[in-house]
Amino acid sequence: MLTNQEVAEGLLEKFGDQVFDFEEPYGLLTLSTTREEIIPLMEFLRDHKNYQVIFLTDITGVQYPDNTGKEYVVVYHMHSFVHNFRIRIKVALSAADIHIPTATGLFASANWMERETYDFFGILFDGHPNLKRILNIEEMDYFPMRKEYPLEDATREDKIDALFGR
Amino acid sequence: MADIELLPHNVPSQSELPELVEELTTLNLGPTHPATHGIFQNILKMDGEKIVSGEQTIGYIHRAFEKIAERRPFYQITTLTDRMNYCSSPINNLGWHMTVEKLLGVEVPKRAQYIRVLMMELARITDHIICNSILGVDTGAFTGFLYVMQKREEVYEIYEEVCGARLTTNMGRLGGMERDLSSTAIRKIKEFIKSFPPVLRELEKLLNRNRIFMDRTINVGPISAERALSYGFTGPNLRAAGVDYDVRVMNPYSSYQDFEFDVPIGQNGDTYDRYMVRNEEMWQSLRIVEQAINNLPEGPYYADAPEYYLPPKNEVYRNMEALIYHFKIVMGEIDAPAGEVYHAVEGGNGELGFYLISDGGRAPYRLHFRRPSFIYYQAYPEMCKGSSLSDAILTMSSLNVIAGELDA
Numbered sequence: 001m002l003t004n005q006e007v008a009e010g011l012l013e014k015f016g017d018q019v020f021d022f023e024e025p026y027g028l029l030t031l032s033t034t035r036e037e038i039i040p041l042m043e044f045l046r047d048h049k050n051y052q053v054i055f056l057t058d059i060t061g062v063q064y065p066d067n068t069g070k071e072y073v074v075v076y077h078m079h080s081f082v083h084n085f086r087i088r089i090k091v092a093l094s095a096a097d098i099h100i101p102t103a104t105g106l107f108a109s110a111n112w113m114e115r116e117t118y119d120f121f122g123i124l125f126d127g128h129p130n131l132k133r134i135l136n137i138e139e140m141d142y143f144p145m146r147k148e149y150p151l152e153d154a155t156r157e158d159k160i161d162a163l164f165g166r
Numbered sequence: 167m168a169d170i171e172l173l174p175h176n177v178p179s180q181s182e183l184p185e186l187v188e189e190l191t192t193l194n195l196g197p198t199h200p201a202t203h204g205i206f207q208n209i210l211k212m213d214g215e216k217i218v219s220g221e222q223t224i225g226y227i228h229r230a231f232e233k234i235a236e237r238r239p240f241y242q243i244t245t246l247t248d249r250m251n252y253c254s255s256p257i258n259n260l261g262w263h264m265t266v267e268k269l270l271g272v273e274v275p276k277r278a279q280y281i282r283v284l285m286m287e288l289a290r291i292t293d294h295i296i297c298n299s300i301l302g303v304d305t306g307a308f309t310g311f312l313y314v315m316q317k318r319e320e321v322y323e324i325y326e327e328v329c330g331a332r333l334t335t336n337m338g339r340l341g342g343m344e345r346d347l348s349s350t351a352i353r354k355i356k357e358f359i360k361s362f363p364p365v366l367r368e369l370e371k372l373l374n375r376n377r378i379f380m381d382r383t384i385n386v387g388p389i390s391a392e393r394a395l396s397y398g399f400t401g402p403n404l405r406a407a408g409v410d411y412d413v414r415v416m417n418p419y420s421s422y423q424d425f426e427f428d429v430p431i432g433q434n435g436d437t438y439d440r441y442m443v444r445n446e447e448m449w450q451s452l453r454i455v456e457q458a459i460n461n462l463p464e465g466p467y468y469a470d471a472p473e474y475y476l477p478p479k480n481e482v483y484r485n486m487e488a489l490i491y492h493f494k495i496v497m498g499e500i501d502a503p504a505g506e507v508y509h510a511v512e513g514g515n516g517e518l519g520f521y522l523i524s525d526g527g528r529a530p531y532r533l534h535f536r537r538p539s540f541i542y543y544q545a546y547p548e549m550c551k552g553s554s555l556s557d558a559i560l561t562m563s564s565l566n567v568i569a570g571e572l573d574a
Contacts, residue, residue, distance in 0.1 A: 025506045026268055054395055055411075057510075058519060060534040077508060077521070077536075081411055088508065109398030112544045120232070135225035135573060144233060151237045 002083045004029040007051065014044060021090075030088040035100045038076070038091050042106055045078060045087070052082040056103065059113035061121040065147045071095040072123055076103070093123065102128040120145035190218055193555070197226050203300060203562075204569030208546070215554045220547035224540075228573040235533040239498045240266045241340055241476065243533070248334035250537060251571040254293035254514035256285045256325070259337045261511035264419055265520040266340050269507045272471045276463040278342040279421040284355065284458040285328060285337060286420075286511075287451040291362070292318045293514030294402070294444040294451075295369075297566040301441055302373055304563045305382045310372045317365050320358050327351035341475035342468025355459050359452065366448060374445070380438065387549045387561025388436040397545040400538050401516025403565060406443045407435030413512040424461075425454045437564040444566075473500055498528045515539050515566055539571040 004024055011019050011031065019041065021032040033041050045053040057077040065071055070092035079086050091100060102125040103110035114125040115134040122143035125131055132138060142149060191214075196207035205226040211218040231246045238246075247258035260282045267274060274282075295318055299311040322332040327350050329337040338344065347355075373379045389399070394407040404411055412429045414422040430446035432439030468475050476495055477488035494500055504526040510519040519536030542565065549565075550558035 026508075028508055030506070056398060057517065058508075058521065058534070058536045060521060062523060062532045075521070077519070081409070081416070084416055086508070107398070108393070108396040109541050109544065112540065113398075116540075133225075135228040137225075144230065151233055 002051070002080075002085050004085070007085065007087065010050065011041070011045075015041060028086050028088055030090065032090045032092065035091050035093065038074075038089065039101050039103065039106065041089065042076070042078070042103060045080075046106060051080055053078045053080040053087060055079040055081055056107040056109055056113075057086070059103070059110060059117055061117045061123050061145070063121060063145070063147050067092075069094045072098060072121060074100055074117065074123060098122065099124045099126050101126050104128055119143070122146070195555075195558075197223070204567065204572070206543075206567070206569055206572060210555070210558070212555070217550050217553055217555065217558055220550065220558075222543065222546060224543070225573050227569055231574045232533055232535065235530055237529055239495075239500070239528045240502060240530070241474075241495065243530075244336050244338070245334070247535075248336055249570050250535065250574055251293070251514055251518070251539070251568045252333060253296050253568055254286075254289035255333065255335045256289040256337045257293075257511060257513050258518065259335060260286055260420070261509065261513070261518055262520055263338045263340055264511065265507055265509035265522055266502070267469075268509050269502060269505050269522060269524055270340070270471070270474055271503075272341050272469050272474060274342055274420075274469050275466050276421065277346075277465045278467045278469070280458045280462050281328075281343050281347055281467065282338065282420050283422065283425065284455055284462075285325075287454045287458070288321050288324060288355075288358075290451045290512075290514055291448050291455075292321050293566075294448050295366075297514075297564070298373075298441055298444050299369065301383070301437070301560065301563045302369075302379070304560055305379055307372060307376070307379065310369045313365055314369055317358075317362055320354065320361070324351055324354050324358065327354060339468065339476055341471045342466070344476075346467045347462070352459065355455065359456050359459070362452060366445075366452075370445060373441070382557075383438040383441060383560060383564070384436060385434070386437040386553065386557045387564065388434050389545060389549050390435060393545070393548070394435060394542075397548075398541040399516065399545070400542070401512065401514070402443045402447060403435075403440055403542055404516065405430065406432035406439035408433055413510050413517050417510065419509070419511060425457050427451075427454050437560050440564040501526055501528055510536070513538055515568065515571065516542070535574055537571045537574055539565075539567045540574070543567050543572060 007029055008022050018037040019031050019033050023030040045051045057079050060075050062073045063071060072093040074091045076089040093100060102114060112134060114128055117123050118131055119133045119136055191212040193210045193212050195210055197205050207223040208220050210220045235243050235246060244259045244262055247262045248255040250258050295314040299314045302310045325332055325335050327348055329335050389407055391407040391409050394404050408431055410429050410431050415429055427450040430443050432443050472491045477492050481488035482492045502524045505524050507522045508519060510517045516538030518538060521534040522530050523532040525531040550561050
């Protein structure tokens with residue numbers, strides 16, 4: 001079993017300053033990289049015999065509207081069955097240039113995960129074979145998980161959020 | 167006799183024959199088709215009886231749970247998780263509670279952990295008996311289905327004792343369970359442990375070595391271990407392909423390390439192996455249930471975390487602190503710490519993950535569900551390529567795609 005420290009050191013050695021912001025929230029190794037390095041990084045983790053992170057658990061997006069220049073974050077969760085460690089990789093994207101290369105070449109499962117992320121956040125995965133909406137109707141003209149679309153009708157006056165601590 | 171002219175005059179010559187057109191048929195399987203057991207559509211290209219390619223359309227019951235969750239306090243999100251895999255909702259509920267407990271740093275007492283394991287394993291049994299008996303129905307054996315449904319009813323009665331509900335259970339609370347196991351619940355669980363094996367054995371007898379069933383399922387919809395991993399398979403479907411990945415063993419939660427059980431694996435990843443793996447998992451689940459009920463530790467059934475655990479009602483009426491906490495929790499005055507958690511449990515269909523980002527408010531900043539069905543269902547066209555339509559139905563049935571979990 002590899003420790004997070006060993007994995008982090010190995011990645012730093014290989015990718016240098018292209019991997020940064022190492023954290024360990026609740027024991028799960030978290031790091032950030034750039035969108036140029038994300039595919040090489042995942043490929044390296046998957047194919048290197050010391051890591052063998054053969055399983056892509058999840059891809060999802062998060063939006064931080066106030067974080068100018070890094071409004072969107074694509075989050076990858078990966079899992080090495082061989083050495084039993086999980087790793088979380090984040091890539092920050094700016095709202096002006098919301099492109100990231102697809103991981104479908106590495107993992108077949110990335111197909112729908114990326115479509116879902118596109119559907120919810122409008123993040124464009126370059127090179128994706130079939131990037132269209134998956135859960136919502138195709139005619140939809142907005143990306144519902146973005147924070148600018150409030151869940152409830154903002155014009156309603158019968159519900160006062162302040163009274164409910166919201 | 168005069169010569170009779172035998173040459174037929176009315177047959178057109180070869181050049182006059184209309185040209186035989188070879189074309190593929192498009193077949194709409196779904197959205198509402200009894201064999202899909204849920205609302206999702208498959209547009210299949212058929213060459214006669216054989217499937218050439220397929221494309222799925224999903225999202226028919228998409229309810230935007232992830233968006234709704236961003237406005238709900240943590241304890242109200244269980245009602246959303248109920249409606250994902252509704253065949254085994256306690257696993258979803260308790261998985262969610264464990265995620266939040268991880269965020270809050272609440273240590274759940276051993277007794278509550280054991281009760282949770284018990285309920286989750288009963289839920290796994292209900293999940294698997296539905297999948298396996300429906301597979302029987304799809305191959306033409308209706309009888310077994312009815313017999314095991316009776317047993318599912320008994321499990322639902324246990325749910326009723328534990329949480330009051332049957333299908334959408336909303337089981338457990340942040341920090342423990344909402345009530346202790348009653349004597350009726352314990353009696354019903356013990357009865358179930360005794361009465362379930364004969365029924366399961368009967369179902370096995372009906373299907374396991376049944377010539378028709380074997381012919382219909384062996385080598386139907388196979389997937390190799392490599393492709394299954396690439397497609398993100400987890401749970402029984404991955405284990406049927408020969409990879410022994412089980413979240414309960416690899417990343418134990420809720421005291422699973424205390425229990426002794428085997429992880430059955432298959433070989434070919436076909437429909438028969440998926441059936442057999444689920445079948446054996448039910449026996450293993452029963453073993454865990456038995457160990458849990460026999461070794462049930464004494465002690466409290468909820469954690470000492472008054473700011474998160476909704477206090478028992480009789481204390482709310484008598485005790486000042488309990489009343490205050492009750493009010494604060496219900497009115498959403500409780501803030502969770504900021505943090506980022508990924509927690510996975512072994513759901514009925516595989517790794518059910520909750521990715522939760524809290525910004526310190528009363529509701530999640532972002533919540534993402536890793537739904538196993540959603541991820542592995544994309545392999546379906548590849549799995550049924552070249553097979554006949556009736557085999558494709560079996561493949562789908564044995565994958566156990568639950569529409570609620572698929573669409574969230």
